[in-house]
Amino acid sequence: xxxxxxxxxxxxxxxxxxxxxxxxxxxxxxxxxxxxxxxxxxxxxxxxxxxxxxxxxxxxxxxxxxxxxxxxxxxxxxxxxxxx
Amino acid sequence: xxxxxxxxxxxxxxxxxxxxxxxxxxxxxxxxxxxxxxxxxxxxxxxxxxxxxxxxxxxxxxxxxxxxxxxxxxxxxxxxxxxxxxxxxxxxxxxxxxxxxxxxxxxxxxxxxxxxxxxxxxxxxxxxxxxxxxxxxxxxxxxxxxxxxxxxxxxxxxxxxxxxxxxxxxxxxxxxxxxxxxxxxxxxxxxxxxxxxxxxxxxxxxxxxxxxxxxxxxxxxxxxxxxxxxxxxxxxxxxxxxxxxxxxxxxxxxxxxxxxxxxxxxxxxxxxxxxxxxxxxxxxxxxxxxxxxxxxxxxxxxxxxxxxxxxxxxxxxxxxxxxxxxxxxxxxxxxxxxxxxxxxxxxxxxxxxxxxxxxxxxxxxxxxxxxxxxxxxxxxxxxxxxxxxxxxxxxxxxxxxxxxxxxxxxxxxxxxxxxxxxxxxxxxxxxxxxxxxxxxxxxxxxxxxxxxxxxxxxxxxxxxxxxxxxxxxxxxxxxxxxxxxxxxxxxxxxxxxxxxxxxxxxxxxxxxxxxxxxxxxxxxxxxxxxxxxxxxxxxxxxxxxxxxxxxxxxxxxxxxxxx
Ligand SMILES: Cc1cc2nc3c(=O)[nH]c(=O)nc-3n(C[C@H](O)[C@H](O)[C@H](O)COP(=O)(O)OP(=O)(O)OC[C@H]3O[C@@H](n4cnc5c(N)ncnc54)[C@H](O)[C@@H]3O)c2cc1C
Ligand code: SF4
Ligand code: SF4
Numbered sequence: 012x013x014x015x016x017x018x019x020x021x022x023x024x025x026x027x028x029x030x031x032x033x034x035x036x037x038x039x040x041x042x043x044x045x046x047x048x049x050x051x052x053x054x055x056x057x058x059x060x061x062x063x064x065x066x067x068x069x070x071x072x073x074x075x076x077x078x079x080x081x082x083x084x085x086x087x088x089x090x091x092x093x094x095x
Numbered sequence: 096x097x098x099x100x101x102x103x104x105x106x107x108x109x110x111x112x113x114x115x116x117x118x119x120x121x122x123x124x125x126x127x128x129x130x131x132x133x134x135x136x137x138x139x140x141x142x143x144x145x146x147x148x149x150x151x152x153x154x155x156x157x158x159x160x161x162x163x164x165x166x167x168x169x170x171x172x173x174x175x176x177x178x179x180x181x182x183x184x185x186x187x188x189x190x191x192x193x194x195x196x197x198x199x200x201x202x203x204x205x206x207x208x209x210x211x212x213x214x215x216x217x218x219x220x221x222x223x224x225x226x227x228x229x230x231x232x233x234x235x236x237x238x239x240x241x242x243x244x245x246x247x248x249x250x251x252x253x254x255x256x257x258x259x260x261x262x263x264x265x266x267x268x269x270x271x272x273x274x275x276x277x278x279x280x281x282x283x284x285x286x287x288x289x290x291x292x293x294x295x296x297x298x299x300x301x302x303x304x305x306x307x308x309x310x311x312x313x314x315x316x317x318x319x320x321x322x323x324x325x326x327x328x329x330x331x332x333x334x335x336x337x338x339x340x341x342x343x344x345x346x347x348x349x350x351x352x353x354x355x356x357x358x359x360x361x362x363x364x365x366x367x368x369x370x371x372x373x374x375x376x377x378x379x380x381x382x383x384x385x386x387x388x389x390x391x392x393x394x395x396x397x398x399x400x401x402x403x404x405x406x407x408x409x410x411x412x413x414x415x416x417x418x419x420x421x422x423x424x425x426x427x428x429x430x431x432x433x434x435x436x437x438x439x440x441x442x443x444x445x446x447x448x449x450x451x452x453x454x455x456x457x458x459x460x461x462x463x464x465x466x467x468x469x470x471x472x473x474x475x476x477x478x479x480x481x482x483x484x485x486x487x488x489x490x491x492x493x494x495x496x497x498x499x500x501x502x503x504x505x506x507x508x509x510x511x512x513x514x515x516x517x518x519x520x521x522x523x524x525x526x527x528x529x530x531x532x533x534x535x536x537x538x539x540x541x542x543x544x545x546x547x548x549x550x551x552x553x554x555x556x557x558x559x560x561x562x563x564x565x566x567x568x569x570x571x572x573x574x575x576x577x578x579x580x581x582x583x584x585x586x587x588x589x590x591x592x593x594x595x596x597x598x599x600x601x602x603x604x605x606x607x608x609x610x611x612x613x614x615x616x617x618x619x620x621x622x623x624x625x626x627x628x629x630x631x632x633x634x635x636x637x638x639x640x641x642x643x644x645x646x647x648x649x650x651x652x653x654x655x656x657x658x
Pocket of ligand 3: 020021026027028045046066068
């Protein structure tokens with residue numbers, strides 16, 4: 012699922028929660044120094060939280076339905092006709 | 096019932112701190128105006144330009160020659176965004192574009208990362224190239240810094256939820272502060288307002304991942320607020336029925352399109368488009384820009400799917416592509432491909448056409464960016480009669496901000512807005528939604544319901560058709576949905592309250608779009624009418640406005656404004 016915070020690395024600076032363009036995080040500093048990944052299905056995969064985290068504590072996981080479909084390029088060639 | 100937590104007065108209010116909004120704030124502040132930017136997220140990383148873009152349309156006389164018309168012809172007739180321009184705006188945009196490019200360059204956005212102004216990609220063989228290759232990875236932090244430097248006040252996490260007009264002129268806006276779970280409201284009185292809320296996403300069922308509605312190519316936080324609220328305040332919208340579709344890698348919508356350097360192919364290795372057979376960074380393959388319906392067609396007719404093949408791209412061009420993707424903000428894609436072992440040198444990636452969205456369809460503006468409602472301006476993707484994406488947002492953001500900053504001096508603030516009917520109505524609506532809490536309909540139910548109606552009753556081509564009776568039915572259902580939603584939506588915090596209000600805004604946008612689509616009795620671009628299959632040349636020089644008068648939606652054909 013979308014962003015994952017490494018609790019060991021996170022310093023609780025709040026940057027990720029502050030800058031996310033769709034407010035995936037909630038940061039309740041009094042309860043937990045580490046932001047909560049609260050609205051995970053709203054992640055746009057823009058990578059801002061990964062890029063701007065000063066501790067390198069955020070990684071993204073791309074949801075299964077969004078997998079990038081691809082094939083080996085060498086298979087793009089004429090096929091032998093199949094006979095019934 | 097909620098009350099206003101804070102009231103602010105300003106000369107110019109900018110709604111949305113994306114590319115156009117920040118440029119408008121900068122230009123207004125340069126004119127000496129007091130400026131406030133109300134931004135739903137945080138201007139450092141919000142909107143479609145959040146983590147970068149890499150192609151900026153512009154006319155650079157020293158590269159293109161002294162006649163702007165050469166580039167104008169490319170933008171209008173040889174790009175994906177030529178359909179809906181008042182060409183007087185295109186000219187104004189081009190004439191100002193190099194100045195803005197130089198400004199960005201001076202502020203530290205690398206506009207000539209290889210040393211010289213370089214035009215690569217989005218190009219046809221043998222034709223002049225108009226897309227300046229730049230590195231936009233840090234554009235948002237830099238523009239935010241420049242706006243602040245000039246004294247513009249930025250209210251992050253303050254979404255505008257209602258624009259306020261009085262006596263037929265703009266008077267201000269109501270914002271929802273989502274920085275804490277408990278909703279709070281700020282009232283802003285302004286002499287001028289610049290709407291810069293970007294494109295409209297989340298209006299149609301997501302084609303790539305129907306159950307995953309934030310997997311969009313453009314920013315999913317842009318949910319039609321600027322269009323719906325301006326419409327309710329009395330401004331005219333234009334070209335709404337010509338909603339467009341974008342294309343890109345199958346299933347992962349946030350993966351860009353035109354930074355890829357390869358050739359589109361059928362599974363049997365034949366090239367899809369007629370433009371290139373050897374991949375080069377100078378051209379890319381323009382097929383996906385000007386014929387993105389091809390990705391749907393090849394699936395429908397069984398000859399597909401279509402792939403982008405970069406395996407014949409030179410190692411230098413592959414390195415350039417990777418660098419370009421960073422500048423375009425596609426680092427999530429690069430990380431993902433690295434993790435999954437997807438290597439463009441060996442793997443071909445399938446492409447598809449995404450769901451319809453509104454970009455360059457929306458507010459009707461004049462050459463200075465002014466809307467039909469006095470004091471209201473619009474710029475960027477939210478505008479309906481001009482489109483040039485990042486370049487258009489940057490240049491027209493500046494033009495409209497400059498004009499608003501000047502004209503604010505001649506306008507006065509209205510009296511107190513606390514008792515404004517739209518303020519009272521909106522605060523009461525919010526209170527009701529919060530009161531229902533978890534017992535009410537969740538916002539995503541409402542949003543999905545809009546998407547179903549739009550995709551089924553007002554789809555955009557290819558293949559999918561509209562008609563009078565389908566649109567009549569769609570309008571009937573949309574109004575019923577809005578009634579049920581207003582009476583039944585629930586939210587538990589400021590964030591879900593905002594999403595609920597966005598869903599209601601999307602219903603208004605959808606309704607206006609359907610009314611316009613019903614009025615356009617012809618087929619044009621993605622607007623395919625089963626009952627009017629021809630393209631009517633008589634409508635080629637007209638645009639269709641849609642607006643509210645005394646609570647009724649009206650339409651009106653107007654002449655296109657040509658150079
Ligand atoms: C990955 C990617 C690559 C792209 N590459 C290119 C490219 O190379 N070249 C190109 O020309 N274009 C490109 N584009 C398109 C380009 O990013 C947009 O055209 C441009 O950002 C439009 O600017 P804008 O200011 O109109 O909207 P945006 O930059 O989207 O800004 C809209 C702002 O409004 C805010 N907002 C929305 N609603 C509200 C509200 N109710 N209240 C307050 N704030 C609100 C949003 O949070 C956002 O900050 C790309 C887009 C993406 C996603
Ligand atoms: S990738 Fe972007 S949208 Fe997703 S959580 Fe990070 S900042 Fe937010
Ligand atoms: S930006 Fe990084 S360090 Fe800061 S709160 Fe987020 S995860 Fe923790």
